[in-house]
Amino acid sequence: MTTPHSPLPNPDVGAEGDDVIIRIRGLVNQFGEQRVHDGLDLDVRRGEILGVVGGSGTGKSVMMRSILGLRRPDAGEIEVLGIDARSPDPRLRREIERNTGVLFQDGALFSSLTVGENVQVPLKEYHGELPDSLRYELALLKVKLSGLPADAIDKLPSQLSGGMRKRAGLARALALDPPLLFLDEPTAGLDPIGAAAFDRLIRTLQQALGLTVFLITHDLDTLYAICDRIAVLADKKVVACAPIEDVERLDHPWVQEYFHGPRARAAQVTRARNLRDADAAGA
Numbered sequence: 001m002t003t004p005h006s007p008l009p010n011p012d013v014g015a016e017g018d019d020v021i022i023r024i025r026g027l028v029n030q031f032g033e034q035r036v037h038d039g040l041d042l043d044v045r046r047g048e049i050l051g052v053v054g055g056s057g058t059g060k061s062v063m064m065r066s067i068l069g070l071r072r073p074d075a076g077e078i079e080v081l082g083i084d085a086r087s088p089d090p091r092l093r094r095e096i097e098r099n100t101g102v103l104f105q106d107g108a109l110f111s112s113l114t115v116g117e118n119v120q121v122p123l124k125e126y127h128g129e130l131p132d133s134l135r136y137e138l139a140l141l142k143v144k145l146s147g148l149p150a151d152a153i154d155k156l157p158s159q160l161s162g163g164m165r166k167r168a169g170l171a172r173a174l175a176l177d178p179p180l181l182f183l184d185e186p187t188a189g190l191d192p193i194g195a196a197a198f199d200r201l202i203r204t205l206q207q208a209l210g211l212t213v214f215l216i217t218h219d220l221d222t223l224y225a226i227c228d229r230i231a232v233l234a235d236k237k238v239v240a241c242a243p244i245e246d247v248e249r250l251d252h253p254w255v256q257e258y259f260h261g262p263r264a265r266a267a268q269v270t271r272a273r274n275l276r277d278a279d280a281a282g283a
């Protein structure tokens with residue numbers, strides 16, 4: 001699959017032997033006259049953090065919604081954990097839902113519920129048989145796992161900072177121990193230190209829990225710090241899906257502008273420094 005600009009096609013698609021957890025083929029999404037995706041292919045491998053980038057309006061969120069079954073595509077195939085995401089069968093839909101955690105951009109917490117009650121929403125839906133005290137304990141575990149202090153569990157979202165609300169959203173996304181985690185702009189609105197801490201948290205949780213992470217971001221620091229591969233959306237398709245070092249070299253105008261501007265250089269310097277520090281700490 002090549003594009004007029006792309007010497008680096010989406011090389012993994014169809015590769016033999018990969019443990020693919022999300023498989024998209026020929027995806028088409030259209031709103032009226034506007035075609036957002038036109039024959040988009042993508043494989044997400046088990047255990048990776050896949051960063052999804054692309055200009056504004058290129059259809060990153062629409063792709064995520066299609067994978068989650070929140071939008072029915074106009075054409076194409078999507079398999080999540082081997083299940084057809086387009087299936088109207090509610091049991092299959094539920095199976096996908098039970099195995100995926102989602103952190104939406106705004107956290108999407110219920111404002112009238114405490115953090116603990118928010119985290120317990122999916123637990124109640126899928127494990128209604130559990131006693132209240134155990135559900136509370138499970139919620140507390142997820143709250144702590146997400147890096148919040150234990151007393152945050154009884155607070156309302158409005159009593160938390162933006163960064164803490166993201167962590168509360170993450171705690172809820174992890175409530176059912178899903179193997180697959182979707183993050184939509186997780187560091188948007190955080191200051192650089194808060195964003196770096198959130199990146200580290202995602203990496204730590206991904207490694208500790210063996211998660212596969214589908215991460216939409218504009219944040220170059222996040223891409224350099226924690227993503228195993230980057231999928232680039234442009235021209236209504238995924239024009240490349242590869243480690244960042246390979247994507248940087250892609251001969252595509254948007255990629256060149258994005259990965260070779262001043263912000264990208266700053267992110268590269270930060271990564272080089274972090275790698276050096278990590279080497280020194282390991283030496």
Ligand SMILES: Nc1ncnc2c1ncn2[C@@H]1O[C@H](COP(=O)(O)OP(=O)(O)OP(=O)(O)O)[C@@H](O)[C@H]1O
Nearest residue numbers: 031034036054055056057058059060061062063218
């Ligand atoms: N429900 C809808 N009805 C009509 N058009 C829509 C709808 N949802 C998305 N679109 C259009 O689809 C295109 C892709 O939207 P999407 O939100 O996926 O972009 P994005 O890549 O996530 O952008 P951003 O980086 O700005 O968040 C946009 O032009 C948007 O206006």
